[in-house]
Amino acid sequence: VALLLTHLLLSPRFNWSELTPLGLWGRTLGLQTENSQFLLEGMPFRIFGGSMHYFRVPREYWEDRMLKMKACGLNTLTTYVPWNLHEKERGKFDFSKNLDLRAFLSLAAKNGLWVILRPGPYICSEWDLGGLPSWLLQDPEMQLRTTYKGFTEAVDSYFDRLMRVVVPFQYKKGGPIIAVQVENEYGSYAKDPNYMTYVKMALLSRGIVELLMTSDNKNGLSFGLVEGGEYQPKMVMEYWTGWFDNWGGPHYVFDADEMVNTVASILKTGASINLYMFHGGTNFGFMNGALEADEYKSDVTSYDYDAVLTEAGDYTSKFFKLRQLFSMVIGKDKPRGQNTAPTTLFHHGIPLPLPPMIESKASYGAILLHQYISLWDVLPTLLQPIKSELPVNMENLPLNDSMGQPYGYVLYETVIFGGGQLHTQDHVRDRAQVFVNTMYVGELDYNTMELSIPEGQGFRQLRILVENRGRVNYGLTLNEQRKGLIGDVFLNKTPLRNFKIYSLEMKPAFMKRLRVSGWSTVPDYFVGPAFFRGRLWIEHQPQDTFLKLQGWEKGVVFVNGQNLGRYWKIGPQETLYLPGPWLRRGGNEIVIFEERTAGRIIQSVDIPYLGRTQYVD
Structure with missing residues (x-):
């Protein structure tokens, strides 16, 4: 005591x-x-x-x-x-x-x-x-x-x-x-x-x-x-209320009635249960995982999970159906032959508390991204390259503030003479864009391991921008999750050498330096990789909203320095969740790193769209 x-x-x-x-x-x-x-x-x-x-x-x-x-x-x-x-x-x-x-x-x-x-x-x-x-x-x-x-x-x-x-x-x-x-x-x-x-x-x-x-x-x-x-068969530690989504796949949904009926059948046996997830939330930043069974599949930014509460904390039909179910169990669920408190230990003769009010969501309309700066213009001013004869994987980059880079992108740059066939030998993790000087050549990943490099006069820069799309989080390949270039890349069967390697983790310190860089007005014709900037003006108390990136291809969104996560036109996810507490009255800076095709505007909407639905049995 x-x-x-x-x-x-x-x-x-x-x-x-x-x-x-x-x-x-x-x-x-x-x-x-x-x-x-x-x-x-x-x-x-x-x-x-x-x-x-x-x-x-x-x-x-x-x-x-x-x-x-x-x-x-x-x-x-x-x-x-x-x-x-x-x-x-x-x-x-x-x-x-x-x-x-x-x-x-x-x-x-x-x-x-x-x-x-x-x-x-x-x-x-x-x-x-x-x-x-x-x-x-x-x-x-x-x-x-x-x-x-x-x-x-x-x-x-x-x-x-x-x-x-x-x-x-x-x-x-x-x-x-x-x-x-x-x-x-x-x-x-x-x-x-x-x-x-x-x-x-x-x-x-x-x-x-x-x-x-x-x-x-x-x-x-x-x-x-x-x-x-010992076994404890009376506890379901993870009863899945939904499922997670992968880029390029559908948005998975579990039928609410079927889910609640299954929960009811579990409770009837006297078992304990844990709902995974009650509230999923968001894989903000670069934190999403991936699966690697027949092929590598990275998870989307949203972890809505079709859970009991949505990604933004709103009620679903599952919430009210489960509330009704649990309210019937609570109060009846007493130790046999006793008049003591029910085994939930909370609601002895007391009805469930009223559900809190839902905060309204805001639609702030179209936001113009009116400024941009090319990645190639950022390199000489904001990024200090690492020089290495051999390609170095992301985790082993000898950076100033720490050993290794955990997330984001890495740019590998070397000099070539002439063209030919570029082959990765499956050493790209996980996806790379290839450029000769600033000219886009193509993409490399787990399925595409070879590209033709056009012929040209004299020495030219070969640039390979590699994205870590997320490390595998489940299975037997955890020890193999190094990212970037994990081995030699070959041009005409000769391994490339003498690299300049740029770390692009996009930490807050980098984004702060980027803020005062030489931004230009977006030209009539533009293409990534580049950073684009705009401003969202809010007159009143900020509210949650969702950013819709129609017309953009693939990249990352930052709001007031906060990394909201990745977007990709292949879906299923089409909106990014922007929490109200991360906004402020007045001006809010929005920066987008777009890998390829950029739009002029993004939309702030009050309803999320997580993609084409596929119901799961």
């Missing part, structure tokens, strides 16, 4: 009275299992959970989404923790602003939600490299998700820092975390029989005292178990 009171005094933001029924003030037993059911402080308990990832949602909207979760009838929030954001550079940790995990956990507690934390180190989640930082791949011998020394040393260092944040928020210390997941879906990877035990001990030795869980599909359960663990 003394420890709890001390913690409460040191944590004035917490409103534990909303979180903790009187019968749970002891906080000694925590979440346990007994005969395939959960107990919380010795009382029967069912997890009605929903997934929401703080790193995919603007911080200003965290509490709104949590209140909507409560209004739907859920009692538990689950979230992953993205290592690659918290430790972007080796040894430099960030738990600030939108990565403030302390603030996120505090809000969950304030709003009466338990938390199941999924700290990885690998999280999958359709996130670049499954949340593992790309600098791990600087080691040519790296074996991710194994007990390889180079990997475990990095995990140990990360967990040392992460657990300083997490441990005080555990249930037994007065916090909302009732369970912690050990790694993620390891049964589908299973390259090292000692690995799961290592991760388990890494958590326990750093102060994790709550129930440990794993999550696997039915085929991977036997490989994903931790030594000493």
Whole structure:
């Protein structure tokens, strides 16, 4: 009790009275299992959970989404923790602003939600490299998700820092975390029989005292178990409310009635459930993952997921159908033969809270992109090249501020004499535009590995602009996710040499320098790669909106320095979500990096369009 009171005094933001029924003030037993059911402080308990990832949602909207979760009838929030954001550079940790995990956990507690934390180190989640930082791949011998020394040393260092944040928020210390997941879906990877035990001990030795869980599909359960663990068939850890989209594919949609009927059938068995996703959010920036089965497919920017709440936090029919279902379960779901609180531990005789009001969306109309600067004009003024005889992959570029580039584009430049056949030997990751001087020649990727370079007089510059479209986040090829040029490229069977290599990650510092560069009025004829700039003027309080890029081909959008993510005319996604908190009254700067064909305007609309729908059975 003394420890709890001390913690409460040191944590004035917490409103534990909303979180903790009187019968749970002891906080000694925590979440346990007994005969395939959960107990919380010795009382029967069912997890009605929903997934929401703080790193995919603007911080200003965290509490709104949590209140909507409560209004739907859920009692538990689950979230992953993205290592690659918290430790972007080796040894430099960030738990600030939108990565403030302390603030996120505090809000969950304030709003009466338990938390199941999924700290990885690998999280999958359709996130670049499954949340593992790309600098791990600087080691040519790296074996991710194994007990390889180079990997475990990095995990140990990360967990040392992460657990300083997490441990005080555990249930037994007065916090909302009732369970912690050990790694993620390891049964589908299973390259090292000692690995799961290592991760388990890494958590326990750093102060994790709550129930440990794993999550696997039915085929991977036997490989994903931790030594000493047992099956818990009464919990569906990821009930998929929808699905994610890939560039060039359809927008996947799950039928709401079918989904809710399946949830109802799960609840009838007495099982606990976690909805993945309750609120998907957005893969802002360059953080989307990819799949590589028969072919490489990168994920779109939106992580709407056809979830219970939309990408912008609006209600769907799934929300109201689930709310009705959970409201019927809550209050009836009591320990057999007892008159104590229902096993949800929250809504004893109290109706669900009213759903919060939805914020209106804005349509700001057409925005003229009236200025531009070619990439070729940016090179000599804003970018310092790296000189190398051989091509260097993105992760191993010797940059000034850190070793390696994690995301974005890399430009490889060399001198050639004459023309001929350019062949990549499948060393482009993932997509390249090829130029002779500034003349566009063609594209190279996994399917197109050869181009004809036109003949010409004298020495000319051959330029290869390579985009990292997102690292694979699931499967057995994680160790092969180095990007850029990962090996030699040949002209007439001779490997190219003596490169100037330009890093184009487009970090905030670069975008700030770009702001004061030599912009020109957009000419009558123009083509990328180039940066285009315009201004959105807002008279009143900014609201969420969506940017429609009809007439543009492929690139990235920045608003007031914030990277909204990628667009691509092949779809399915046709609008980018622009959160209101990232806008301001008055002028808002919009910068677009367009790889090829640029439009003159973009449209700010109040309705998203995520593409042609395909219903999933």
